[in-house]
Amino acid sequence: MSNERDTVLHTWCVQLDWNAPTIIGGAGARLFTADGRSILDMSSLAECSNLGHQHPAVVRAIRAQAEKLCFVTSAWGAEPRARLAEKLLEKSGFDGGRVFFTLGGADANEHAVKFARQASKKGIGRIISRDRSYHGASYAAMALSGDARTASQASPAMFGVVHVPPPYAYRCPFGTTTDDECGRAAARLVGRVIDTHGAETVAAVLMEPNAGTNGIVAPDTFWPQLRRETSERGVFLIADEVMSGFGRCGEWFAWQRHGLEARPDLMTLAKGLTGAHVPLGAVVLSAEVSRALEPQMLMTGLTYSGHPLACAAGLAALESYENEALIARSRSLGGEMFARLKAMQAKHAAIGDVRGGHGLFAVVELVRDRASRTPLAPWDWMHSLLRELLGEAMEAGVSFGARGNLLLLAPPLVIDEGELADALDLLDRLLGQLTAKLAATGSPLR
Numbered sequence: 001m002s003n004e005r006d007t008v009l010h011t012w013c014v015q016l017d018w019n020a021p022t023i024i025g026g027a028g029a030r031l032f033t034a035d036g037r038s039i040l041d042m043s044s045l046a047e048c049s050n051l052g053h054q055h056p057a058v059v060r061a062i063r064a065q066a067e068k069l070c071f072v073t074s075a076w077g078a079e080p081r082a083r084l085a086e087k088l089l090e091k092s093g094f095d096g097g098r099v100f101f102t103l104g105g106a107d108a109n110e111h112a113v114k115f116a117r118q119a120s121k122k123g124i125g126r127i128i129s130r131d132r133s134y135h136g137a138s139y140a141a142m143a144l145s146g147d148a149r150t151a152s153q154a155s156p157a158m159f160g161v162v163h164v165p166p167p168y169a170y171r172c173p174f175g176t177t178t179d180d181e182c183g184r185a186a187a188r189l190v191g192r193v194i195d196t197h198g199a200e201t202v203a204a205v206l207m208e209p210n211a212g213t214n215g216i217v218a219p220d221t222f223w224p225q226l227r228r229e230t231s232e233r234g235v236f237l238i239a240d241e242v243m244s245g246f247g248r249c250g251e252w253f254a255w256q257r258h259g260l261e262a263r264p265d266l267m268t269l270a271k272g273l274t275g276a277h278v279p280l281g282a283v284v285l286s287a288e289v290s291r292a293l294e295p296q297m298l299m300t301g302l303t304y305s306g307h308p309l310a311c312a313a314g315l316a317a318l319e320s321y322e323n324e325a326l327i328a329r330s331r332s333l334g335g336e337m338f339a340r341l342k343a344m345q346a347k348h349a350a351i352g353d354v355r356g357g358h359g360l361f362a363v364v365e366l367v368r369d370r371a372s373r374t375p376l377a378p379w380d381w382m383h384s385l386l387r388e389l390l391g392e393a394m395e396a397g398v399s400f401g402a403r404g405n406l407l408l409l410a411p412p413l414v415i416d417e418g419e420l421a422d423a424l425d426l427l428d429r430l431l432g433q434l435t436a437k438l439a440a441t442g443s444p445l446r
C-alpha cells in the first residue's frame with residue numbers, strides 16, 4: 001500500500017513528525033486501520049462525525065443521488081438543495097429566511113461576514129469576534145479567529161476584525177467570581193466596544209454561542225446578553241455553529257437553549273451538517289437579512305455551492321438526527337459523561353476544570369497546580385505527559401482529542417453506552433497516572 005507520508009501535506013503538524021494510522025473503514029463510533037486495528041473515536045475525528053462513521057442512511061442517499069445526478073451549477077435549481085434549505089430553515093426556526101451553501105466552515109464564516117456587510121449597508125463594516133476562538137484556516141477566517149495561530153498568519157485589522165476577550169469563566173478576563181457574571185461581563189464589553197467604534201461602523205459580531213474547539217464553554221448568561229447588546233445597537237449577530245450545531249451541545253443549534261429571543265441574525269454550519277460524510281457548509285440568514293439582500297446583486301459565488309451529492313447527504317443526515325432522536329440522546333449521554341468527568345476531577349488533582357455537559361461535548365483542563373490554576377502547558381503547546389496519555393489511549397484502542405492543556409471529548413452521538421463507559425474508565429485510569437507522574441516532577445498539585 002502506498003504511504004502518503006512523503007507525498008501529502010498534512011494539516012496542523014510538522015510534516016516530518018507525521019505518523020498517523022491509515023483508516024480504511026468505519027462503523028458507528030469505530031474506525032478501522034489498514035493494519036487491522038479498531039479504534040474507538042472519542043472526538044468524532046475533527047468534532048464533525050456526529051452520526052458516526054459510514055452512517056447507512058447517509059451512504060445510501062449519496063449512492064442514490066450519484067446515480068441520478070452528481071452535479072448541477074448553483075445558478076440552476078437542484079431538488080436536494082431545495083429540500084435541504086427548507087429543512088434547515090424549519091429546524092433552526094429561521095422562518096422566511098434563506099440558506100447559502102458553502103464547502104465547509106471557513107467559507108461559511110467568510111460568507112456570513114460578506115452578507116452581514118452587504119445587508120447592513122455599512123460598507124466594509126467592522127466585525128467583532130473573540131480571543132480564543134476558531135473560525136477556520138482561510139485568511140479572513142483566520143483573522144476572525146482569536147487563535148494562537150492567527151498572529152503568524154493573518155492580521156485581524158486588515159480584515160476589519162476587532163477581537164475582544166472571551167467568557168472564559170475558569171480564568172475570567174474580567175476578574176469576576178461566578179460563571180454567570182463572567183458571561184454577562186464578556187457580553188457587556190461587546191456592547192461597549194460597539195459604542196466605542198460607533199454602531200454605524202460595526203456590521204456584525206461573530207461568535208461561537210456555547211462551545212468551540214479552543215475549549216471555551218460560554219456560561220449560560222453570555223449568549224442572551226450578547227443578543228440584547230447587539231439588538232439594542234442595530235448590529236447583526238452571527239452564530240458560528242460549525243462545531244456546536246447538530247446536537248453537539250444538546251440542541252439542534254446551541255443558541256436554541258436560550259429560546260427564540262436569542263436567535264442570531266445569521267448562523268454558520270458545516271461538520272455535522274452531513275456528519276462529515278461529504279464536505280458541505282451553510283450560512284442560514286434571517287428573514288430580515290434575506291429581505292435586505294434580495295433586491296441587491298449578490299456579490300459572491302462558488303462553483304460547488306449546494307452540490308447535489310452534498311445536499312443529498314445533508315438531507316439524509318438531518319433525517320437521521322430526527323429519526324434516531326440523536327439530539328435528545330446527546331443531551332442524556334452528555335449529562336452522564338459530564339458527571340463521570342466531574343467525579344474524575346474530584347479524584348485527580350491535575351484536573352483543574354471540567355466544562356460542557358449540555359450534550360456530548362466536554363473539556364477537561366489540566367493544571368500543574370489547582371490553587372494557582374497554572375496550566376499544565378502554555379496554550380497551544382502540548383505537554384509530554386498529555387502526549388503520553390494520548391499515545392497510551394491509542395495503544396488501548398481509543399482516540400481522544402486534545403489541544404494544549406485541554407482534552408476535548410466529543411464522541412459521535414451514536415456511540416454505544418458501554419463503549420462510552422469503557423473509554424471513560426480508561427481515561428480515569430490514565431488521568432490518575434498522569435497526576436502521579438506530574439507529582440513526581442515536583443508540581444504542587446494543591
Ligand SMILES: Cc1ncc(COP(=O)(O)O)c(C=O)c1O
Pocket residue numbers: 046103104105106107109134135136137208212213240241242243244270271
Ligand atoms: C467553530 C468552528 N468554526 C469554523 C471551523 C472551520 O471549519 P472548516 O475546517 O470546515 O473550514 C471550525 C473547524 O474546526 C470550527 O470548529
